Amino acid sequence: xxxxxxxxxxxxxxxxxxxxxxxxxxxxxxxxxxxxxxxxxxxxxxxxxxxxxxxxxxxxxxxxxxxxxxxxxxxxxxxxxxxxxxxxxxxxxxxxxxxxxxxxxxxxxxxxxxxxxxxxxxxxxxxxxxxxxxxxxxxxxxxxxxxxxxxxxxxxxxxxxxxxxxxxxxxxxxxxxxxxxxxxxxxxxxxxxxxxxxxxxxxxxxxxxxxxxxxxxxxxxxxxxxxxxxxxxxxxxxxxxxxxxxxxxxxxxxxxxxxxxxxxxxxxxxxxxxxxxxxxxxxxxxxxxxx
Numbered sequence: 059x060x061x062x063x064x065x066x067x068x069x070x071x072x073x074x075x076x077x078x079x080x081x082x083x084x085x086x087x088x089x090x091x092x093x094x095x096x097x098x099x100x101x102x103x104x105x106x107x108x109x110x111x112x113x114x115x116x117x118x119x120x121x122x123x124x125x126x127x128x129x130x131x132x133x134x135x136x137x138x139x140x141x142x143x144x145x146x147x148x149x150x151x152x153x154x155x156x157x158x159x160x161x162x163x164x165x166x167x168x169x170x171x172x173x174x175x176x177x178x179x180x181x182x183x184x185x186x187x188x189x190x191x192x193x194x195x196x197x198x199x200x201x202x203x204x205x206x207x208x209x210x211x212x213x214x215x216x217x218x219x220x221x222x223x224x225x226x227x228x229x230x231x232x233x234x235x236x237x238x239x240x241x242x243x244x245x246x247x248x249x250x251x252x253x254x255x256x257x258x259x260x261x262x263x264x265x266x267x268x269x270x271x272x273x274x275x276x277x278x279x280x281x282x283x284x285x286x287x288x289x290x291x292x293x294x295x296x297x298x299x300x301x302x303x304x305x306x307x308x309x310x311x312x313x314x315x316x317x318x319x320x321x322x323x324x325x326x327x328x329x330x331x332x333x334x335x336x337x338x339x340x341x342x343x344x345x346x347x348x349x
Contacts, residue, residue, distance in 0.1 A: 209308070
């Protein structure tokens with residue numbers, strides 16, 4: 059591990075104050091919470107049923123995408139999402155850091171190293187898709203490595219200060235006690251709560267069983283966009299609607315400032331386009347596991 063990675067200058071680009079005194083959003087109803095995993099299972103089954111009818115090819119053009127897993131999950135949880143993005147022509151990559159244990163020093167340094175590696179390898183900025191805590195980490199990377207990040211898409215990521223208390227808060231604090239978070243964690247959170255300096259999309263569900271959807275919503279801005287999908291929290295990386303939204307927003311060119319529209323996204327996702335599409339990007343060696 060690069061010892062320079064633990065220096066504050068590598069993790070902080072601006073001096074900010076932590077957000078305090080903000081009224082907390084309510085937690086989801088217990089009905090949504092206890093049914094979240096069951097609904098996620100149904101979403102996974104639905105995805106595996108419909109994915110076979112989706113056309114191959116897309117507008118990815120081999121552009122690199124780094125996919126970050128949620129809290130206490132690993133690359134296994136994002137395999138279906140990465141596979142779908144590959145069929146749309148993107149060159150997808152795992153994060154390769156094992157279990158997402160939160161803001162530990164090795165995770166923060168590993169994220170910087172991974173992004174720097176992919177940026178250098180592809181010779182172009184990297185798009186980042188993050189689920190839940192992975193989306194918060196995507197926001198942080200967009201601040202500290204702005205030139206290396208093309209855009210970010212966050213799935214159910216409660217970045218707002220008023221969303222700090224939710225159904226997984228106790229588990230997050232237990233992880234902090236067990237693994238020991240970085241001394242830079244507060245500074246990292248301060249950056250996460252600032253407007254993102256790259257194009258960013260928040261995909262979230264009002265029926266999320268672990269956190270309040272409004273905690274994921276971005277303020278209207280030329281660079282920010284919100285996409286609301288029906289579904290659970292645990293199923294966002296398999297939710298067909300979320301899959302379509304993620305691919306559509308990654309495929310959008312920077313000069314295309316049209317907001318997300320379901321009819322256009324569904325038409326692209328399920329019907330494809332009349333123009334010739336590139337073949338799906340295969341996994342690479344030695345980074346086959348990272349695809």
